[in-house]
Amino acid sequence: xxxxRWPWIALVAVVLLFLFIPAxxxxxxxxxxxxxxxxxxxxxxxxxxxxxxxDEYMSALENSLTAAAWTTAFDVVAGVGAALVLVRLPRxxxxxxxxxxxxxxxxxxxxIGVALLVFFSKIELRLSMTTVVIGHxxxxxxxxxxxxxxRLERLDPALLEAARDLGAGSxxxxxxxxxxxxxxxxxxxxxxxxxxxxxxxxITLFTNGxxxxxxxxxxxxxxxxxxxxxxxxxxxLLVGTTLxxxxxxxxxxxxGMSLGH
Amino acid sequence: xxxxxxxRRPLAPRLRRRGAAAAQISPxxxxxxxFAVAPLVIFLLYSFWKVSNFEIVSEWxxxxxxxxxxxxxxxxxxxxxxxxxxxxALLATLIAYLFAHAMRFxxxxxxxxxxxxxxVALFSGYLVRIFAWRTLLGEHGFINETLLSIGIINExxxxxxxxxxxxxxxxxNFLVPLAILPIYGVLQNVDEREVLAARDLGCGPxxxFxxxxxxxxxxxxxxxxxxxxIIAAADYLTPTLVGGVNGxxxxxxxxxxxxxxxxxxxxxxxxxxxxxxxLLIVATVRLLGNRVLR
Amino acid sequence: xTPSGASVSIRAVAKSFGDTAALRDVSxxxxxxxxxxxxxxxxxxxxSLLRIVGGFLEPDQGEVWVGGERIxxxxxxxxxxxxxxxxxxxxxxxxxxxxxxxxxxxxxxGKAERRERVEEMLAMVRLEGFxxxxxxxxxxxxxxxxxxxxxxxxRPAVLLLDEPLAALDLKLRxxxxxxxxxxxxxxxxxxxYVTHDQEEALTMSDRIVLMNEGAIVQEGEPRAIYDLPADxxxxxxxxxxxxxxxxxxxxTGELAVAxxxxxxxxxxxxxxxxxxxxxxxxxxxxxxxxxxxxxxxxVPGRVQRLVFLGHAVRVLxxxxxxxxxxxxxxxxxxxxxxxxxxxxxxxxxxxAVLMEPPAAL
Numbered sequence: 001x002x003x004x005r006w007p008w009i010a011l012v013a014v015v016l017l018f019l020f021i022p023a024x025x026x027x028x029x030x031x032x033x034x035x036x037x038x039x040x041x042x043x044x045x046x047x048x049x050x051x052x053x054x055d056e057y058m059s060a061l062e063n064s065l066t067a068a069a070w071t072t073a074f075d076v077v078a079g080v081g082a083a084l085v086l087v088r089l090p091r092x093x094x095x096x097x098x099x100x101x102x103x104x105x106x107x108x109x110x111x112i113g114v115a116l117l118v119f120f121s122k123i124e125l126r127l128s129m130t131t132v133v134i135g136h137x138x139x140x141x142x143x144x145x146x147x148x149x150x151r152l153e154r155l156d157p158a159l160l161e162a163a164r165d166l167g168a169g170s171x172x173x174x175x176x177x178x179x180x181x182x183x184x185x186x187x188x189x190x191x192x193x194x195x196x197x198x199x200x201x202x203i204t205l206f207t208n209g210x211x212x213x214x215x216x217x218x219x220x221x222x223x224x225x226x227x228x229x230x231x232x233x234x235x236x237l238l239v240g241t242t243l244x245x246x247x248x249x250x251x252x253x254x255x256g257m258s259l260g261h
Numbered sequence: 262x263x264x265x266x267x268x269r270r271p272l273a274p275r276l277r278r279r280g281a282a283a284a285q286i287s288p289x290x291x292x293x294x295x296f297a298v299a300p301l302v303i304f305l306l307y308s309f310w311k312v313s314n315f316e317i318v319s320e321w322x323x324x325x326x327x328x329x330x331x332x333x334x335x336x337x338x339x340x341x342x343x344x345x346x347x348x349x350a351l352l353a354t355l356i357a358y359l360f361a362h363a364m365r366f367x368x369x370x371x372x373x374x375x376x377x378x379x380x381v382a383l384f385s386g387y388l389v390r391i392f393a394w395r396t397l398l399g400e401h402g403f404i405n406e407t408l409l410s411i412g413i414i415n416e417x418x419x420x421x422x423x424x425x426x427x428x429x430x431x432x433x434n435f436l437v438p439l440a441i442l443p444i445y446g447v448l449q450n451v452d453e454r455e456v457l458a459a460r461d462l463g464c465g466p467x468x469x470f471x472x473x474x475x476x477x478x479x480x481x482x483x484x485x486x487x488x489x490x491i492i493a494a495a496d497y498l499t500p501t502l503v504g505g506v507n508g509x510x511x512x513x514x515x516x517x518x519x520x521x522x523x524x525x526x527x528x529x530x531x532x533x534x535x536x537x538x539x540l541l542i543v544a545t546v547r548l549l550g551n552r553v554l555r
Numbered sequence: 556x557t558p559s560g561a562s563v564s565i566r567a568v569a570k571s572f573g574d575t576a577a578l579r580d581v582s583x584x585x586x587x588x589x590x591x592x593x594x595x596x597x598x599x600x601x602x603s604l605l606r607i608v609g610g611f612l613e614p615d616q617g618e619v620w621v622g623g624e625r626i627x628x629x630x631x632x633x634x635x636x637x638x639x640x641x642x643x644x645x646x647x648x649x650x651x652x653x654x655x656x657x658x659x660x661x662x663x664x665g666k667a668e669r670r671e672r673v674e675e676m677l678a679m680v681r682l683e684g685f686x687x688x689x690x691x692x693x694x695x696x697x698x699x700x701x702x703x704x705x706x707x708x709x710r711p712a713v714l715l716l717d718e719p720l721a722a723l724d725l726k727l728r729x730x731x732x733x734x735x736x737x738x739x740x741x742x743x744x745x746x747x748y749v750t751h752d753q754e755e756a757l758t759m760s761d762r763i764v765l766m767n768e769g770a771i772v773q774e775g776e777p778r779a780i781y782d783l784p785a786d787x788x789x790x791x792x793x794x795x796x797x798x799x800x801x802x803x804x805x806x807t808g809e810l811a812v813a814x815x816x817x818x819x820x821x822x823x824x825x826x827x828x829x830x831x832x833x834x835x836x837x838x839x840x841x842x843x844x845x846x847x848x849x850x851x852x853x854v855p856g857r858v859q860r861l862v863f864l865g866h867a868v869r870v871l872x873x874x875x876x877x878x879x880x881x882x883x884x885x886x887x888x889x890x891x892x893x894x895x896x897x898x899x900x901x902x903x904x905x906x907a908v909l910m911e912p913p914a915a916l
Binding site: 452454455457458459460461462463464465468472473476477 | 609610611630631632636637638640642644645646647648657658661662705706709
Binding site: 026 | 292293296297299300301303304307356359360363364367368373375377378379380381382383384385386387388389390392393394395396397403434437438491492494495496497498502512515516519520525528529532535536539
């Protein structure tokens with residue numbers, strides 16, 4: 001019973017257009033030779049040069065990368081730790097714990113941001129890179145644990161039993177067997193976490209004490225007025241996060257962890 | 262090790278192992294406890310305090326809540342938020358469903374590349390998109406300039422930006438990829454042969470959809486609705502950048518309370534009222550849906 | 556009150572998938588209330604034909620008529636035809652009763668009548684009391700019966716069954732074959748049954764339609780096809796047959812004459828058999844006798860192997876021209892034979908069919 005496909009193809013095309021137009025526009029105008037935001041005059045990389053020459057931009061970039069690095073490092077270690085535990089627990093407990101970790105995701109970022117602001121003020125912790133990283137970890141850790149947990153669920157428990165049976169002490173068993181098995185999940189998760197951290201805006205808005213990140217900077221610039229170089233730095237951010245997402249998706253799909261299942 | 266040998270193993274090491282396990286979960290658990298649970302608890306406490314003489318005083322009172330629920334300004338903001346976030350969630354879920362349905366049932370051979378596109382769209386940023394829409398929709402923006410130069414219009418269209426519709430469209434644009442994932446996941450488990458059987462037994466295409474596909478897809482649709490609504494309802498950036506005056510949402514109110522004023526207790530109360538409202542609506546939709554469709 | 560089924564008329568239906576022709580110019584008439592099996596190996600086109608009648612596949616050419624009305628342009632829901640799918644395709648979000656009631660719900664039958672008819676149907680498939688069970692809790696046989704009940708509750712004029720018993724184990728399958736036949740006889744609905752199992756087709760059908768490579772090879776009552784197969788494929792697919800190479804040597808009266816090596820034998824002529832040249836003699840093992848006696852055809856050979864079957868004995872005999880023939884004889888006859896010994900095979904002319912050999916590839 002093959003009904004006509006064309007309406008569906010058209011629909012998918014329109015939706016894809018809708019989804020990608022904003023990104024295309026930003027990238028397009030980042031290469032605009034004029035400073036107009038409505039007419040494309042010609043190809044030029046002047047805005048990118050201005051970004052790299054601008055101290056404000058560069059320091060924001062540095063901060064973003066630093067925060068992302070710290071966040072990812074913490075999450076990967078925590079992810080391994082969580083894996084070690086989850087692997088020994090009965091199935092039901094694993095699902096329950098994984099969902100418990102989802103709580104930070106359930107609460108809107110804005111509220112987490114302001115709650116953290118209040119909290120830091122209460123415990124008299126000065127806003128700095130540390131507080132920014134704490135905020136990033138909070139919303140990325142659940143994701144990492146989810147990914148690692150999903151990977152673990154597909155593991156054959158008999159493999160670990162066999163390893164321990166053959167004389168490998170728990171640590172060796174984990175190092176030689178568990179770690180390589182969750183490695184793709186850790187890498188993919190790490191890339192996603194890095195991307196998320198780079199792009200994180202709303203919590204960072206409230207937890208940064210002068211350590212501006214790229215999204216926060218873009219926001220400030222938008223309030224100041226329209227400067228086409230914003231397109232350039234936005235393009236950098238866009239390309240960066242997209243690449244990370246794409247690579248992560250590739251890793252996930254190649255290792256048979258496709259999202260469809 | 263045989264099962265007998267396993268039974269003979271002493272109890273103590275097993276308990277020790279449990280303890281080690283508990284210890285190993287600490288970094289993650291402690292972190293969430295310290296920085297998610299504790300701040301929210303303190304935040305909740307704040308909502309019952311008040312500001313006097315530019316100081317936050319821990320006097321227990323319900324003033325903030327009565328204000329949040331009573332003041333006209335806040336009420337209007339809440340209503341507006343429900344309107345905009347609700348519309349955005351519905352629109353995004355509808356588009357996402359159509360897209361996922363097309364992927365799953367009609368364009369099967371292209372499922373993987375399409376999924377890939379969705380993921381790429383997901384990661385192409387949040388802030389950047391909203392900024393891009395502003396460039397697109399503004400009076401001197403891309404759309405207007407193009408239409409003007411082609412000659413379709415004589416004056417720039419002012420209604421494209423800084424209103425509720427713009428907010429809904431921009432929000433939906435960001436939410437669609439997020440909504441596609443749970444819906445597509447659930448549709449994968451829908452057996453097409455059941456849909457065929459429904460056709461065989463007397464249903465037209467619409468009937469088969471309503472009676473078989475929809476009930477089976479409902480959990481995914483509900484998840485998409487919940488996810489998109491939660492994100493949209495507390496959004497700050499979209500209403501600020503493209504919402505205009507009548508596109509004010511509660512996220513702006515909360516944010517400005519913390520960025521510009523010092524009345525944190527009031528802000529806390531508004532936040533919790535918002536959370537409660539979101540939860541209420543999500544739960545209601547899910548319950549209603551379950552009753553109607555299952 | 557048992558409503559009777561409708562006649563089905565398939566006229567010059569053809570269907571290709573890309574370069575492969577799944578059905579070539581197939582025409583078939585099915586009488587109302589008949590139990591007809593579409594039998595053939597995988598890829599013969601039987602399932603495609605069924606799907607075309609059901610409305611799930613559009614033919615490239617041809618027409619399909621049911622009960623005197625043309626249906627080939629109609630979508631599945633508008634045809635007076637229901638299908639029992641190979642995978643059952645039960646609605647996983649409904650109970651057993653919910654599934655069986657579905658067609659009635661769609662047809663807007665009233666609640667009371669619905670319940671009555673659902674119970675009636677469940678009783679007919681011997682699943683009384685199963686109404687509230689979720690579909691996931693059913694065994695294969697039970698699911699199959701629910702699928703059957705669901706397809707029949709709306710009393711369709713024609714029921715299509717796509718290898719419904721394929722997933723069941725042997726014992727269950729045999730029991731279900733009898734059940735299906737019983738239900739058919741009770742309801743009078745026209746059953747079109749697709750299978751690749753010739754024994755199943757022989758057991759259940761009023762008529763068999765034998766198909767191969769997109770065309771109908773032969774159709775008729777099981778007995779007729781079995782005793783007088785039209786070509787080597789038919790004789791080999793339905794039951795077992797020896798296909799002995801021989802030389803045609805004209806006719807004598809109603810019978811055909813052929814030579815196996817130097818021996819002259821008589822057989823029934825199949826359709827369009829040449830009067831000379833190479834032919835095949837189709838002969839069923841159980842029709843061959845090794846007992847000394849006065850069968851009209853007698854051919855000598857050497858016993859190659861004896862296989863003990865318990866109730867009978869199989870004898871593999873090598874003939875003078877090198878052909879190996881399998882005979883199935885009673886214990887009495889078989890016990891007296893020895894491997895390597897000589898034996899004389901005998902059969903009556905009516906039990907053998909002369910056929911044209913398959914076209915050279």
